[in-house]
Amino acid sequence: GAVVSQHPSRVICKSGTSVKIECRSLDFQATTMFWYRQFPKQSLMLMATSNEGSKATYEQGVEKDKFLINHASLTLSTLTVTSAHPEDSSFYICSARVYGLLDTQYFGPGTRLTVL
Amino acid sequence: GDSVTQMEGPVTLSEEAFLTINCTYTATGYPSLFWYVQYPGEGLQLLLKATKADDKGSNKGFEATYRKETTSFHLEKGSVQVSDSAVYFCALMDSSYKLIFGSGTRLLVRP
Numbered sequence: 548g549a550v551v552s553q554h555p556s557r558v559i560c561k562s563g564t565s566v567k568i569e570c571r572s573l574d575f576q577a578t579t580m581f582w583y584r585q586f587p588k589q590s591l592m593l594m595a596t597s598n599e600g601s602k603a604t605y606e607q608g609v610e611k612d613k614f615l616i617n618h619a620s621l622t623l624s625t626l627t628v629t630s631a632h633p634e635d636s637s638f639y640i641c642s643a644r645v646y647g648l649l650d651t652q653y654f655g656p657g658t659r660l661t662v663l
Numbered sequence: 664g665d666s667v668t669q670m671e672g673p674v675t676l677s678e679e680a681f682l683t684i685n686c687t688y689t690a691t692g693y694p695s696l697f698w699y700v701q702y703p704g705e706g707l708q709l710l711l712k713a714t715k716a717d718d719k720g721s722n723k724g725f726e727a728t729y730r731k732e733t734t735s736f737h738l739e740k741g742s743v744q745v746s747d748s749a750v751y752f753c754a755l756m757d758s759s760y761k762l763i764f765g766s767g768t769r770l771l772v773r774p
């Protein structure tokens with residue numbers, strides 16, 4: 548149980564295009580989902596927290612107009628990287644939390660984004 | 664702000680060797696502490712956790728003790744296996760229930 552999937556696992560796009568990454572909780576309802584970014588050989592950095600049906604809360608320094616997050620249902624959150632540039636190339640990881648279990652997050656396998 | 668520091672890798676060991684991966688933290692208050700493991704091609708999995716000082720988390724032969732006096736949460740295993748090869752992340756949960764991660768330590772166990 549408690550499986551989180553991400554799609555796609557890898558994506559390559561041209562500079563200036565937009566890319567959407569999906570995060571799904573497969574066997575549970577996730578009231579809260581988190582989006583992280585991981586640079587090579589560095590830790591995961593929290594980008595934003597999204598609660599189902601409400602606007603995402605972005606961490607300081609994260610451009611909300613560039614990284615659009617939608618959490619329209621209890622099993623799906625999406626991250627759209629708008630007008631992507633090479634510096635947006637990174638590994639993006641989502642996690643999901645069940646209502647009431649504040650200290651438990653289930654992680655997806657990540658999405659490798661390469662912007663040419 | 665809160666932060667986590669863990670030893671750089673990679674750590675290369677022979678099978679059945681003793682493992683220690685150091686982790687120290689800086690935080691206000693007494694956060695919950697976690698070790699996550701990431702196997703190749705998979706998402707992070709919770710390995711163990713401790714929620715208060717002197718608690719010992721354990722799972723699959725791994726152990727870590729919450730040391731308030733040294734602000735540490737070192738991961739140990741008495742005898743590693745090839746299947747333990749992975750990246751290990753130390754993390755704390757801050758007062759807003761957000762996870763703050765260390766940079767990760769890659770472990771490679773050779774037969």
